[in-house]
Amino acid sequence: MGVRDAAKICGDRIGLLDAVHRLKNRQTLTVVMFHRVLPAARLAGADPAYTVSTELFGQCLAFFRRHYVVVDVDAVMAAQGGGGVLPGRSLLITFDDGWDDNLEYAAPILAAEAMSAVTFASSDAIFDERPYWWQEVLLAAMRDQRASVTQLWNAVEGDGAPPPADCAALDLLVRYGAVAPGCRHQALLPWIDQESPRHMLTPGRLRDLVAAGMQVGSHGAAHLPLTMMAEPLEDLERSWRALEGSLAGAFRPAMSFPHGRYSPALISAAFSAGFKVLFTSDGVLNLLNAGRPAAVLGRVEIAAQHIADNHGRLQRHRLATWLFLRQRRHLGRLRSLSNLQESDVHE
Structure with missing residues (x-):
């Protein structure tokens, strides 16, 4: 098969997937999850499961622009609270942990595309003076x-x-x-x-991240599984105090569960700590109710191994399949889906 034939088949496949997406996902919010973004020269040594290249990240953003309406976490929180509605096929970009490369590499690429994202920062790592x-x-x-x-x-x-x-x-x-x-x-x-x-942002660099147009929420304090901690509420409250105190009002009352581990009791604890929207690592699309999302949302991990070729270049049909064909859920109506497997979230 020639290159032109392969390109045509890929284009036809994308067109069919997009048609399915426009029909099937018209009342959904897709939340994508990244961790690290590094140039190709710095990829060696980084965890390949949680790191994408700057080139691949830019290609993902172009894909998102073509197939979604990209929104920020403020719009999600406003819609969840009844202060607006989200458009159909909305997409929110999130980062976990608080890596320094979120500012150095991801933020400029987002700004060039006039997009924003929210970083869920682990406060102990941010305030640790050790460089590692x-x-x-x-x-x-x-x-x-x-x-x-x-x-x-x-x-x-x-x-x-x-x-x-x-x-x-x-x-x-x-x-x-x-x-x-x-x-x-x-x-x-x-x-x-x-x-x-x-490795991680400092408090000053975290403020620079906000100045660069990104939002900041919490990823807990210790970045340990809350389900394995004796005092998970204390961890959440400590993270809130540290981040809100450092960001002088720019902190968002949104959080993602460290390591994706949560339970109904932890959901209640997070709400009692003051958080308004909670993000899991359950790889599902979030159903909207008349444009309003639930307060507990799933996210889809974006990893190069699932969407790129052997040279790290985006394969658009693979990203389309990875995102468009997932199950649609309303996590606000469900118990914990922490053990959901990737094989369970594609329809």
């Missing part, structure tokens, strides 16, 4: 196979018990999160890259 984020150091050591689970488990002082047989990344995060920052630093010292630029 301890969670990235820990997970990178596992990801790059520079340390085994057992090595990392035993690097921090504990009760001497071995790691669980099915020990996962979240178990390690909780174990390290329970120790004092100084002890954590000493435990991770063998795997810290002293030459690495700062």
Whole structure:
């Protein structure tokens, strides 16, 4: 098959998918989730599951402009509160964690497209003076196979018990999160890259992000699974105080659940803490009720492995399939969907 024939088939496929999208998703809000945006020269070492190139990010924005009405989190909160309605096929762009590259690379690309996004920031990481984020150091050591689970488990002082047989990344995060920052630093010292630029935004850079046209909400304080914390409400309230105090009124009362873990009790706790709109990691499209979204919303992770070719270039038909054919849900009417699998969210 020649290049022209392949391009024609791809174009025909996009046209059919778009027709389905315009009919099927006319009363939906799609929320997309990014984490990091880096130029190709800096991709090495970054988690490929949570990082897209600047080129791919720009191509995604062009796709969003063509197939959606891109809105900001203020419009979503206003519509949810009865102060307006969202247009059909709305799309909101979100970022998790608060990486410094959100300001350095993502914000200028968004500004060039006259678009905005909301960053859900983990406040402890933002206010930590150390240039590295301890969670990235820990997970990178596992990801790059520079340390085994057992090595990392035993690097921090504990009760001497071995790691669980099915020990996962979240178990390690909780174990390290329970120790004092100084002890954590000493435990991770063998795997810290002293030459690495700062991972996360600082409070000043967070304010610069707002000045660049982006909004900021909360991703919790400790960035640990709230379902595995003894005092999750305290974590949410601490994050609110830190971010609102730093942003001088620019903080948005919206949050995303760290690691996508939540429960009905945590939803109630988040509302009691003052948050108005809650974002999950459930990969569904959000049904609108006469233009109004629910207060609990699903999001679709955008990862290069699902939408790009082997050279990192966007495959438009793959992104269309990834987004357009998902189940439509109203999470405000459902119990927790935290264990929803990708195979369950495509119709």
